[in-house]
Amino acid sequence: MRRLVIILLIFGLFTGLACSVALANEVCYKCHDKKNFSGKFTHGPVAQGKCGDCHNPHVAKYPGLLQGEGATLCYSCHKRSKTEFAKGVVHQPVRDGKCLGCHAPHAAGHDGLLRKNLAETCFVCHQEMAKPQAVSHKPFAQGQCTVCHQPHQAKNDQLLKMEADALCLSCHQQAQGSAGHRGFPRKLTGCLSCHNPHGSSRKGLVRQHLHQPFAEKKCDSCHGAQQNTGSEACLHCHAGIKTTMMAPHNHMFAGTENGCILCHSPHAGDDKKILKTSGNKVCQSCHQDTFSRYAQSQHRHPKIDSCSDCHEVHGSDRLAMLRDDGNQVCSRCHLTQGKFSHPVGDKVIDQRTGQMMTCVTCHDPMGSPHRYHLVLSAKRELCTQCHRSY
Amino acid sequence: MLRKNPRCRLGWLLFFGMFFSASSFVWAAETQSPWKFDLSLQGQGKGMALPVALYVDHEKERYYVVDSTGNKLVSFGADGKYLQEFTAEGNLKKPYDMVRLADGSLLVVEKGRNSLTRVDLKNKKTTHTVVKHQGQEVFVDRLEIAGGKVYVLDRSSGRILQLDETLQPVKSYAMPAGAGWLADFKVAEKKVWVLDQKKKQVYSYDENGRPSPAIQLTGIDFPVSLAIDPAGLLYVLDRHRGAIVAFGRNGEVKYQFLSKGQGRDNLYFPQEIRFDHLGRLCVVDEGNSRIMVFKR
Known part of the structure; x- marks a missing residue:
């Protein structure tokens, strides 16, 4: 009896599968060219002809007659991924639910249903990485990004598979005794403060711009026994920066280490400011919430090159560490605004705060659900904040 | 059946x-917040430019607001009525925090001078002190007074320092290994409570400097200030979301209230929270140039 049930179940399963394949063959592929849904690697439901797992054949809320939106649909089957991908440092497309940024939904020529080969997939967004370098790290030159990085989420910054030093030393065990590190007083640490893990014009992948004491091999000027610790270690030379940090809102912070080296490398960097990583990514490492809000907002200011175009990086007397007041910052680009639009400036007072009206009184450049990235709907809500009898 | x-x-x-x-x-x-709007403190004339700190004088039942951009201290009565402004004859340079000492003088953090400035109101005398700890300049940020003892947050070393009457450090509270950076601290229940903005954790130390296990905060974007409720909750101010989140002592979220904006139930780039002498929760709403007071 038990055997009979098992046989019937298996039979039913095969019949169901055959029927669904037949359904796709007979119905969907009558119009949709089957060639577009097959490749070296095919998505399970497509291979089984279960088009209906993702699409509704008649009517749907979402484009492509999809049953759900973005990652929500993917997670309806990939349930474990939903939990896993919410932990630690999360890759931006994953955080934004854009699985299809990297993966093809039906079929692809690359493992993991990647749209292109691994490196090409990464370079779609990380375009600056694609530039050829005089000296390249071998895994990078071979397009093996996942040797060091996790594609979805990781416990470590930069989506590294391990803590940075441990990751470097897992391959470069001989580095401790190498000629370049002769005289290093302790176990090697902070590899990335001197080396670019992808490529450089310098031998040994040493980063392009060197901190002057490092270039002059004057290690004692910072590391001497009698030297300052914390941010003072840097500020006793960089007195101008110290002055800018003497502001109500500033980026001087230290926990158990020197706060300056949260953004700057003390030895070498890829730009003149010897930042740890490229401009905005330095900001993102702490202001993840702002970057996420910007990415997810329906209406936002068009992308600008650098956060420091509008914000001070060391210290400011102004809200949100703006470079200037909420009018001057905007009018450097928006030359005509304020002249023919709603009056702004020091003669126009926001009655709610007693402060002058500025562009950011009504607009939130970092993103909003309202048109023109207004802080409230322009239909009525925004205006009646001040014009109550309107 | x-x-x-x-x-x-x-x-x-x-x-x-x-x-x-x-x-x-x-x-x-x-999940429902028990807090209701009670009153709002706003200056007179041009009001306050960017208030960044509030000191509640429990003895005199007065509020002192530190207006950093206005370079002034503004006082309010227990009923929230504006009393007066103090600028030290135009000599305050980017004040950031303040307390009143037992002798009646004011101790003001001046960011523009990196000074802990004692203002003797009776004798109209101002003394600037650049605090040093272990030979290094201290970048004083937040300032607290409890049981007659003065505590400061040093932004440079990432430590809380207890100062003596001459403003010399006599005790240092170092943060645990791997800590991020400190945004605020409060002294309550004979403990020093410290908010780690990067790690989104709260550390606490007893009078002997012994730490308790860190409290991990969740559901918060950009914590800038904390307040310890004698009733058992821990309040954390989220600057970017304009919200206050109430946590249990194990870090569990109890409820949250307020949101970003300019209305009565909104905050815009708020900077600090603290309890007043009546147990009301006060919020320094910097972006809206006001102090919001909530009662239960």
Whole structure:
């Protein structure tokens, strides 16, 4: 009896599968060219002809007659991924639910249903990485990004598979005794403060711009026994920066280490400011919430090159560490605004705060659900904040 | 059984109805904020430019607001009425925090001078002190007074320092290994409570400097200030979301209230929270140039 049930179940399963394949063959592929849904690697439901797992054949809320939106649909089957991908440092497309940024939904020529080969997939967004370098790290030159990085989420910054030093030393065990590190007083640490893990014009992948004491091999000027610790270690030379940090809102912070080296490398960097990583990514490492809000907002200011175009990086007397007041910052680009639009400036007072009206009184450049990235709907809500009898 | 016996079916329906009503009541009790708007402190004339700190004088039942951009201290009575402004004859340079000492003089953090400035109001005398610890300049940020002892947050070293009467450090509270950076601290229940903005954790130390296990905060974007409720909760101010989140002492979220904006139930780039002498929760709402006071 038990055997009979098992046989019937298996039979039913095969019949169901055959029927669904037949359904796709007979119905969907009558119009949709089957060639577009097959490749070296095919998505399970497509291979089984279960088009209906993702699409509704008649009517749907979402484009492509999809049953759900973005990652929500993917997670309806990939349930474990939903939990896993919410932990630690999360890759931006994953955080934004854009699985299809990297993966093809039906079929692809690359493992993991990647749209292109691994490196090409990464370079779609990380375009600056694609530039050829005089000296390249071998895994990078071979397009093996996942040797060091996790594609979805990781416990470590930069989506590294391990803590940075441990990751470097897992391959470069001989580095401790190498000629370049002769005289290093302790176990090697902070590899990335001197080396670019992808490529450089310098031998040994040493980063392009060197901190002057490092270039002059004057290690004692910072590391001497009698030297300052914390941010003072840097500020006793960089007195101008110290002055800018003497502001109500500033980026001087230290926990158990020197706060300056949260953004700057003390030895070498890829730009003149010897930042740890490229401009905005330095900001993102702490202001993840702002970057996420910007990415997810329906209406936002068009992308600008650098956060420091509008914000001070060391210290400011102004809200949100703006470079200037909420009018001057905007009018450097928006030359005509304020002249023919709603009056702004020091003669126009926001009655709610007693402060002058500025562009950011009504607009939130970092993103909003309202048109023109207004802080409230322009239909009525925004205006009646001040014009109550309107 | 349910199908056959209508009485039984009715009984089950009643049971489920009561169960769900009770659950939703408990849920609502747990998630609803008890805080209601009480009053707002705003300056006179041009008001306050960018208030960054509030000191509550429990003895005199007065509020002192530090207006950093206006380079002034603004005082308010217990009823929230504006009293007066103090600028030290135009000599305050980017004040950031303040307390009143036992002798009646004011101790003001001046960011523009990196000074802890003592203002002797009776004798109209101002003394600037650049605090040093272990030979290095201290970048004083937040300032607290409790039990007659003065505490400061040093932004440079990431430590809380206890100062003596001459403003020399006599005790240092170092943060645990791997800590991020400190945004705020409060002294309450004979403990120093410290908010780690990067790690989103709260550390606490007893009078002997012994740490308690860190409290991990969740559901918060950009914590800038904390307040310790004698009733058992821990309040954390989220600057970017304009919200206050109430946590249990184990870090569990109890409820949250307020949101980003310019209205009565909104905050815009708020900077600090603290309790006043009546147990009301006060918020320094920097972006809206006001102090919001909430009562339960």
